[in-house]
Amino acid sequence: xxxxxxxxxxxxxxxxxxxxxxxxxxxxxxxxxxxxxxxxxxxxxxxxxxxxxxxxxxxxxxxxxxxxxxxxxxxxxxxxxxxxxxxxxxxxxxxxxxxxxxxxxxxx
Amino acid sequence: xxxxxxxxxxxxxxxxxxxxxxxxxxxxxxxxxxxxxxxxxxxxxxxxxxxxxxxxxxxxxxxxxxxxxxxxxxxxxxxxxxxxxxxxxxxxxxxxxxxxxx
Numbered sequence: 001x002x003x004x005x006x007x008x009x010x011x012x013x014x015x016x017x018x019x020x021x022x023x024x025x026x027x028x029x030x031x032x033x034x035x036x037x038x039x040x041x042x043x044x045x046x047x048x049x050x051x052x053x054x055x056x057x058x059x060x061x062x063x064x065x066x067x068x069x070x071x072x073x074x075x076x077x078x079x080x081x082x083x084x085x086x087x088x089x090x091x092x093x094x095x096x097x098x099x100x101x102x103x104x105x106x107x108x
Numbered sequence: 109x110x111x112x113x114x115x116x117x118x119x120x121x122x123x124x125x126x127x128x129x130x131x132x133x134x135x136x137x138x139x140x141x142x143x144x145x146x147x148x149x150x151x152x153x154x155x156x157x158x159x160x161x162x163x164x165x166x167x168x169x170x171x172x173x174x175x176x177x178x179x180x181x182x183x184x185x186x187x188x189x190x191x192x193x194x195x196x197x198x199x200x201x202x203x204x205x206x207x208x209x210x
Contacts, residue, residue, distance in 0.1 A: 031180065066168070066169070067165065067168065068168050069175075079161055080161060081160055081161040082164070084164075084182050084183060084184065085160045085161060085164065
């Protein structure tokens with residue numbers, strides 16, 4: 001499977017997926033740390049890909065998503081954005097709503 | 109200066125009502141004088157009808173060259189209406205049309 005196919009499969013297989021630097025336990029960048037904190041605060045399970053240990057994904061994803069930086073959050077196959085957007089959505093309550101909807105759909 | 113390049117490109121492409129580009133590199137573990145981390149606050153009518161992710165993608169595409177040179181950029185895009193709600197500052201004043209130069 002090519003890197004591009006692998007990324008697309010990851011995005012379609014996981015309803016909430018964060019591409020990040022490091023892991024939620026040990027984030028390697030302040031922006032990725034903020035993103036995981038927001039997702040944890042929403043209280044639902046999420047999947048992640050550590051792009052520091054997957055250099056091929058790190059190099060390929062930006063051209064697929066048209067988004068040059070990490071973290072990148074995908075919900076139900078769609079790019080939501082990076083940590084700035086996540087923070088804005090969290091503060092407005094929209095993030096909790098989007099996450100709750102995504103987890104309801106996937107448990108149907 | 110990368111900061112100037114960013115300002116020029118955003119001014120040209122988005123015709124912003126307000127634009128502030130801040131070099132935040134001194135807040136990070138980088139050498140003195142580095143241009144690695146930026147914050148962009150921009151108010152433009154071009155963002156109307158664009159949700160957040162599309163606004164960022166638009167800016168990333170405009171700054172394609174600069175993105176290769178910098179480590180991180182925090183983007184805060186607003187429409188004039190949103191800016192007014194957020195800051196109470198009304199940018200909806202008539203622009204100078206250069207009539208004094210006639």
